[in-house]
Amino acid sequence: MxxxxxxxxxxxxxxxxxxxxxxxxxxxxxxxxxxxxxxxxxxxxxxxxxxxxxxxxxxxxxxxxxxxxxxxxxxxxxxxxxxxxxxxxxxxxxxxxxxFEDDDITDEQQPEPTDTETESAEPPPPPDEYERLILKPKKNKWDKYHLAKICLDKESAHYNVDEAVEWLISSAQDNYTVAQYKLGKMFLRGEGVTKDVPYAFRWLEEAEKQNNSYAQYLLGKTYLKGEDVPKDIDKAVELLEKSANQHNKYAAYTLGKLYLDGKDVPTDIEKALNFLKASADRGFEAAEYVLGKLLLSGDSAIRNPQKAVEYLTRAAGKGNPFAQYLLGKFYLTDEDMPKDIDRAVWYLEQSAEQGNQWAQFALGKLYLYGSGVEQDTETAIVLLTASAEQGNAYAANMLKSYRHHKxxxxxxxxxxxxxxxxxxxxxxxxxxxxxxxxxxxxxxxxxxxxxxxxxxxxxx
Known part of the structure; x- marks a missing residue:
């Protein structure tokens, strides 16, 4: 019955x-x-x-x-x-x-860009590059910078942070903005050196004056956070906009989130959309996710499910678990296109495997009730337990209800x-x-x- x-x-x-x-x-x-x-x-x-x-x-x-x-x-x-x-x-x-639905989920925190992302991609030096450069009688600013990079490589036989700093200082004094930025970042964060904010700002500001977009981005983020220097929103926005105008996708993303959240500046959806699009169109997956989510759940004036799916699919393809989860939820409904249970389950599985508690909950609920899939109570309990262990109250309540009142x-x-x-x-x-x-x-x-x-x- x-x-x-x-x-x-x-x-x-x-x-x-x-x-x-x-x-x-x-x-x-x-x-x-x-x-x-x-x-x-x-x-x-x-x-x-x-x-x-x-x-x-x-x-x-x-x-x-x-x-x-x-x-x-x-x-x-x-x-x-x-x-x-x-x-x-x-x-x-x-x-x-x-x-038990999770419509009140707050926006997930996206990871900050890594050093390898925020710096220009460079091929690894040849094995004998250090010997070749060190023997050059006259070294230019690029030679010095490459020697510093080799000395900062932990996999290199020449790994030596002190020597790397010496080469970076020499390159920075030769007015190489990339070395100035790298040096400033190391001392701002205390990466292999004693943290020294004034010294870091000396080099970052020198690079910023010469329009180094990475220095502008890092300075802007620092003023925005207000951790190492007093918080200064106006200065942060000015620096981030300078960086974004040079097509820095991380600065554009930061500005997009700033205008979307409306915490430190008045909410401006139009500006948020423009900056997020600029970042997403340059391939930054966090921007692709946030923009896709905004276009999927925003009001009727900006809602565009087709474009939302496009951006979310790009982010999901890069392994973004939040984008995978949203796509899974999207394909479970038939509001904007025919329901696709198989595709929904695939995306939810991808996200759940990366530990996304909401994907684990949604997938567990599907298997528990057999909604569109073959009922699999054992798998459902594994997924719901994994979600509950991360603090998901919905999953915990569902497990409690199932175990005590099947x-x-x-x-x-x-x-x-x-x-x-x-x-x-x-x-x-x-x-x-x-x-x-x-x-x-x-x-x-x-x-x-x-x-x-x-x-x-x-x-x-």
């Missing part, structure tokens, strides 16, 4: 038509009928239904000797409310499941249906005895009860 009830709930969850018996497709009506037939096999319901027929026959004998054959309760048009009660209880299960919602729905059916048949018996006056009497009683409640009187 419970499995049949859950099956109906699954079907109704994906049914776009009106949720009343008369509007259902034939295959759904047959499921409702089957549930009513199962319920009517209960001795108490059967006894009441037989009693109704006996009373019916007594009335008919006044007019004819031929009695109609007794038909199943599910086919009796006199008891349409029973079938709609079944649908109502099944929808309660659907709504109960939806209460099919609890379905069982409660069935119990309520027994009460519904008993009351419906009893009301019908009462109405027939009174020749239809029972309906009127109940309406009068209900109105009187409402009036007494309005005046604070206790109902009997």
């Amino acid at each position: 419970e499995e049949l009830f859950l099956h109906l709930a699954d079907k109704l969850a994906n049914y776009s038509g009106k949720k009343q018996y008369g509007y259902l497709k034939p295959e759904l009506k047959s499921v409702v009928d089957a549930i009513v037939d199962e319920l009517s096999a209960d001795e108490r319901i059967k006894e009441l239904y037989d009693l109704w027929y006996e009373q019916r026959f007594e009335i008919l004998r006044n007019y004819t000797d031929e009695m109609p054959s007794q038909i199943p309760l599910s086919q009796n048009e006199e008891f349409k409310p029973v079938r709609n009660a079944v649908i109502e209880e099944a929808m309660n299960i659907v709504l109960d499941r939806q209460s 099919n609890y919602a379905a069982c409660m729905g069935v119990l309520r249906l027994f009460n519904h059916m008993s009351r419906i048949i009893q009301n019908k018996l009462e109405d027939d005895r009174r020749g239809g006056r029972g309906i009127t009497d109940r309406k009068i009683r209900r109105v009187e009860d409402e009036k007494r409640q309005a005046h604070g009187q206790r109902l009997e």
Whole structure:
């Protein structure tokens, strides 16, 4: 019985038509009928239904000797409310499941760009590059910088941070902005050297004056955070805009998030979109994700599901677990394009494998209920447990409900249906005895009860 009830709930969850018996497709009506037939096999319901027929026959004998054959309760048009009660209880299960949805998830924190991302990509030097450069009698600023890079490579036989700093200082003094930026960053973060913010700023500002976009970006981020220097939003925005205007995708992303979040500057969706697009179009996956999410969930003025999927797919292809999760959720619905369960599951699996608690929860829920996939309770529990262990309260509640009250919602729905059916048949018996006056009497009683409640009187 419970499995049949859950099956109906699954079907109704994906049914776009009106949720009343008369509007259902034939295959759904047959499921409702089957549930009513199962319920009517209960001795108490059967006894009441037989009693109704006996009373019916007594009335008919006044007019004819031929009695109609007794038909199943599910086919009796006199008891349409029973079938709609079944649908109502099944929808309660659907709504109960939806209460676990994660629409209130706050924006996930994206990782900061790594050093290799924020610096120009350079091929590794040949194995003998150090020997070749060190023997040059006259070294230019690029030679000195490359020697520094070799000395900073932990895999190199020539790894030596102190020597690297000497070469960087020499290159920076020769006015090589990349060396100035690298030197400033090392001392700002204390990477292999003692942290020295004033000394770091000396070199970063020198590089910034010569329009080094990476120095502008790092200085802008530093003023934005306000950790090593007093927070200065105006200066941060100025520096980040300088960097973004030189096509620095990380600066553009930072500005896009700044105008989107509206914490340190007034929210400006148009600016946010422009900066995020500039970053995403240069291939930064965090920007692709945030822009895709914005275009997918924004208001009607900016919502563009087709472009959203394009950006999210690009980010997901680079392994972004948040983009994979959003795509999985998107393909589970049929709001903007036909539902694609297989694709949804694939993306959710990719995200869940990277430890995304929301993907683990969504996938676990699918397998637990068998919604569009073959039910797999064992896999569901593994996924929900992994999600709950990361602090996901929805997953924890679902596990608790499942472990202690398996099919609890379905069982409660069935119990309520027994009460519904008993009351419906009893009301019908009462109405027939009174020749239809029972309906009127109940309406009068209900109105009187409402009036007494309005005046604070206790109902009997």
